[in-house]
Amino acid sequence: MELTGADILVRCLRDEGVKYIFGYPGGAALHIYDALYRQDEVRHILVRHEQGASHAADGYARVTGEPGVVLVTSGPGVTNTITGIATAYMDSIPMVVISGQVPSHLIGDDAFQEVDALGVSRPCVKHNFLVRDVNDLALTIKKAFYIANSGKPGPVMVDIPKDVTAALAEYHYPETVSMRSYNPTLRGHSGQIKKAAKLLLSAKRPIIYTGGGVTTAGGEQELRSLVRRLDYPCTNTLMGLGCFPANDPLFIGMLGMHGTYEANMAMHDCDVMLAVGARFDDRITGDLNKFAPYAKIIHVDIDPASIGKNVKVEVPIVGDAKLVLADLVATIEKLKLEPNYDALKAWWNQINSWRSVDSLSYDRNSSKIKPQYVLEKLYEVTNGEAFVTSDVGQHQMWAAQFYRFDTPRRWVNSGGLGTMGFGLPAAMGVHLAYPESDVVCVTGEASIIMCIQELSTCKQYDIPIKIINLNNRYMGMVRQWQEFFYDRRYSHSYMDALPDFVALAKSFGHDGVRIDDPADVEGALRETMKRKKDLVFMDFITDQEENVYPMIAAGSGHNEMHLSPKAESEEPAPQERELA
Amino acid sequence: MEENRHIISVLLENESGALSRVAGLFSARGYNIETLTVAPTDDPSLSRMTIVTTGSESVIEQITKQLNKLIEVVKVLNLADRNHIERELMMVKVRATGDLRDEVKRLAEIFRGRIIDVTESIYIIELTGECSKLDAFVETLKVTEILELVRSGVSGIARGESSLSLNGHKSKKSN
Ligand SMILES: Cc1cc2nc3c(=O)[nH]c(=O)nc-3n(C[C@H](O)[C@H](O)[C@H](O)COP(=O)(O)OP(=O)(O)OC[C@H]3O[C@@H](n4cnc5c(N)ncnc54)[C@H](O)[C@@H]3O)c2cc1C
Ligand SMILES: Cc1ncc(C[n+]2csc(CCOP(=O)(O)OP(=O)(O)O)c2C)c(N)n1
Ligand SMILES: [Mg+2]
Numbered sequence: 001m002e003l004t005g006a007d008i009l010v011r012c013l014r015d016e017g018v019k020y021i022f023g024y025p026g027g028a029a030l031h032i033y034d035a036l037y038r039q040d041e042v043r044h045i046l047v048r049h050e051q052g053a054s055h056a057a058d059g060y061a062r063v064t065g066e067p068g069v070v071l072v073t074s075g076p077g078v079t080n081t082i083t084g085i086a087t088a089y090m091d092s093i094p095m096v097v098i099s100g101q102v103p104s105h106l107i108g109d110d111a112f113q114e115v116d117a118l119g120v121s122r123p124c125v126k127h128n129f130l131v132r133d134v135n136d137l138a139l140t141i142k143k144a145f146y147i148a149n150s151g152k153p154g155p156v157m158v159d160i161p162k163d164v165t166a167a168l169a170e171y172h173y174p175e176t177v178s179m180r181s182y183n184p185t186l187r188g189h190s191g192q193i194k195k196a197a198k199l200l201l202s203a204k205r206p207i208i209y210t211g212g213g214v215t216t217a218g219g220e221q222e223l224r225s226l227v228r229r230l231d232y233p234c235t236n237t238l239m240g241l242g243c244f245p246a247n248d249p250l251f252i253g254m255l256g257m258h259g260t261y262e263a264n265m266a267m268h269d270c271d272v273m274l275a276v277g278a279r280f281d282d283r284i285t286g287d288l289n290k291f292a293p294y295a296k297i298i299h300v301d302i303d304p305a306s307i308g309k310n311v312k313v314e315v316p317i318v319g320d321a322k323l324v325l326a327d328l329v330a331t332i333e334k335l336k337l338e339p340n341y342d343a344l345k346a347w348w349n350q351i352n353s354w355r356s357v358d359s360l361s362y363d364r365n366s367s368k369i370k371p372q373y374v375l376e377k378l379y380e381v382t383n384g385e386a387f388v389t390s391d392v393g394q395h396q397m398w399a400a401q402f403y404r405f406d407t408p409r410r411w412v413n414s415g416g417l418g419t420m421g422f423g424l425p426a427a428m429g430v431h432l433a434y435p436e437s438d439v440v441c442v443t444g445e446a447s448i449i450m451c452i453q454e455l456s457t458c459k460q461y462d463i464p465i466k467i468i469n470l471n472n473r474y475m476g477m478v479r480q481w482q483e484f485f486y487d488r489r490y491s492h493s494y495m496d497a498l499p500d501f502v503a504l505a506k507s508f509g510h511d512g513v514r515i516d517d518p519a520d521v522e523g524a525l526r527e528t529m530k531r532k533k534d535l536v537f538m539d540f541i542t543d544q545e546e547n548v549y550p551m552i553a554a555g556s557g558h559n560e561m562h563l564s565p566k567a568e569s570e571e572p573a574p575q576e577r578e579l580a
Numbered sequence: 581m582e583e584n585r586h587i588i589s590v591l592l593e594n595e596s597g598a599l600s601r602v603a604g605l606f607s608a609r610g611y612n613i614e615t616l617t618v619a620p621t622d623d624p625s626l627s628r629m630t631i632v633t634t635g636s637e638s639v640i641e642q643i644t645k646q647l648n649k650l651i652e653v654v655k656v657l658n659l660a661d662r663n664h665i666e667r668e669l670m671m672v673k674v675r676a677t678g679d680l681r682d683e684v685k686r687l688a689e690i691f692r693g694r695i696i697d698v699t700e701s702i703y704i705i706e707l708t709g710e711c712s713k714l715d716a717f718v719e720t721l722k723v724t725e726i727l728e729l730v731r732s733g734v735s736g737i738a739r740g741e742s743s744l745s746l747n748g749h750k751s752k753k754s755n
Contacts, residue, residue, distance in 0.1 A: 118597060119600070122597075122600070122601065122604050123604060123608055126651070127651040128597070130597070147651060179651070180654060180746065181592070181593055181651060181652055181653060181654040182651050303649070304645050304648070304649075305642065305645035305646050305648075305649055308638070308641060309642060
């Protein structure tokens with residue numbers, strides 16, 4: 001039997017196992033919306049702005065590992081999704097975006113609500129398609145899902161003209177797809193793995209630096225086996241948090257601009273670095289000329305272009321992190337290699353002396369609410385088991401530092417693009433994926449306003465997330481840079497005329513509480529987390545001018561950190577160290 | 581770092597968006613393109629592109645990897661790494677009057693160019709060869725007035741067995 005393109009599309013989604021799509025209707029998508037109306041297997045979540053749809057789908061993808069799906073209309077529907085698509089692209093998140101397009105015969109005519117969807121999305125998608133013929137539709141959708149979630153994952157857009165959604169064709173959904181021009185390499189080269197094993201075990205001052213690629217690969221067990229087998233220190237990027245447990249003594253914290261003192265000092269002084277699924281972002285490396293001057297680097301990445309892009313690599317290995325880590329462990333066993341225990345002991349002594357600086361310490365006797373304290377308590381109250389989404393700014397860094405993630409796919413944030421407005425819609429996607437779990441969104445008063453309209457979506461679908469607003473009445477991260485680098489000229493970083501967030505939450509049909517006394521923080525968190533059915537907006541009035549420490553200024557080296565006033569007093573005097 | 585000229589051959593799906601993806605990649609990442617040519621191959625589902633670019637070793641490595649990453653790209657080969665042949669086609673319209681008529685004709689012959697259109701005052705000369713030969717010819721044509729000049733951009737092919745085709749054994753694509 002022949003079906004319309006719209007029905008074919010919805011069947012494809014069903015057969016692909018899609019449970020939710022996040023979308024917003026409009027003219028060019030109306031046949032598709034009509035097809036959705038006729039079925040109840042694929043559930044559509046109506047957002048309040050298409051940016052919210054792309055972030056919600058992204059949040060869903062980050063915690064499940066399955067592509068998030070977005071459906072929007074042509075023109076403004078498409079352009080509104082772009083921020084969310086770019087966010088997913090930068091963090092290698094699988095997503096399929098389906099956009100309605102004006103009818104084929106009008107394409108190129110500046111028709112009503114026409115925008116060149118392939119053109120505007122091209123720089124921030126892994127791939128995109130325009131479906132010209134209804135007979136190609138099912139295969140194109142299959143390819144879109146395959147491309148989105150294989151190799152280095154990313155967003156794929158499928159643009160479908162309205163007439164194609166009305167045209168008829170037989171439905172057949174291919175079970176598999178193969179493309180002669182696209183074959184990701186998964187298995188690492190065995191010769192390279194052997195070289196890597198030998199180099200890694202020859203280290204005197206080793207470090208294992210891992211990122212989002214380990215999460216993508218599902219390689220956390222393999223990583224744990226390797227690190228524990230060797231007793232080597234492990235640091236994670238912002239995107240990799242949770243792939244090695246924060247509570248393990250071998251974990252030395254996040255590295256990079258706001259990473260711990262011990263992680264950054266160890267990166268600087270190491271002689272062998274194993275980088276897995278991490279891309280040497282400039283927030284990690286700082287000044288490349290001062291980056292890890294003594295290190296020989298082994299780099300494992302599924303994307304060959306990521307290897308050798310920013311730093312010179314001794315042993316490149318193209319492959320999937322999970323498979324390569326497993327092969328690496330097996331090779332070490334097979335070759336009966338043992339670490340240099342004496343050197344390792346000295347190295348750990350050094351690392352522990354850096355640790356004793358306690359670079360994340362803050363003033364615990366303040367009469368104002370310290371944002372770090374809120375997050376410490378949140379961690380305790382939720383037993384470290386909540387899904388935490390965040391927006392972008394100081395609150396994001398504190399969440400990364402103080403919520404100690406022991407499992408991957410719990411920490412959901414925009415690292416590469418740094419998109420304010422991400423946290424709330426992403427939390428909706430996370431809740432739909434894991435409706436029984438606690439989902440909190442850590443945000444700031446500036447970020448939350450950027451997608452605040454999604455409180456309405458939360459009402460419609462009973463999404464009981466908890467919003468932790470660390471309200472410092474500043475674009476804190478911007479203010480901090482202005483304090484450090486612009487002589488405290490706080491140009492346009494002050495949030496004037498803020499709404500009453502409690503009243504605002506209530507106007508959307510939710511509840512809200514304001515907390516301005518440190519003594520009330522824990523109690524309020526406990527009360528709120530018990531309310532499993534309600535969305536509660538917690539407005540914490542925090543210390544206005546608290547800063548995120550440590551901090552490596554852009555363009556500095558890892559050994560040139562700003563420490564908090566408190567940690568500074570603990571910093572060991574620079575000693576002459578002989579490193580080679 | 582030393583910047584060298586490279587000539588990169590790309591085999592890609594003959595699909596409408598493919599060219600804009602390659603062009604977009606070069607502009608987004610700030611790579612320079614000296615010339616770019618593209619046309620379908622004997623297999624109409626595939627196109628063959630030749631890109632001439634300059635850059636340091638590490639930039640060229642990134643260009644090659646980034647090209648490979650494009651979903652429609654089947655294979656990439658840096659011809660500068662191997663023995664290869666390059667050709668470019670030029671058509672040049674020159675003023676050919678009086679004494680210059682014979683002089684221009686003689687120059688064209690020396691360069692093995694062909695005069696493919698003649699009027700009382702004008703020749704159009706066709707010339708094929710390596711870029712340097714074309715450049716040299718343009719230089720000598722300064723004896724007269726060049727009215728119009730069009731060059732095709734470079735096409736390249738590797739010598740001997742090694743070939744950039746679907747089944748060719750060189751330069752396996754990986755993402
Ligand atoms: C305000 C702010 C401050 C920040 N400060 C810091 C900071 O202090 N420290 C920090 O770390 N980050 C920080 N970031 C984040 C930073 O910008 C980058 O997003 C982050 O460092 C990148 O993490 P990653 O290297 O793990 O790469 P990701 O972006 O997670 O990339 C993953 C890598 O793994 C590869 N990969 C994917 N799948 C696989 C697989 N299956 N097998 C193998 N490899 C795979 C990919 O090709 C890619 O190279 C900050 C961001 C913001 C917004
Ligand atoms: C969409 C967007 N615009 C601008 C920025 C630049 N920016 C980064 S952090 C920040 C301030 C965030 O303020 P807030 O949400 O209050 O968080 P805080 O830093 O105070 O915790 C800004 C403006 C951004 N990351 N994203
Ligand atoms: Mg703020």
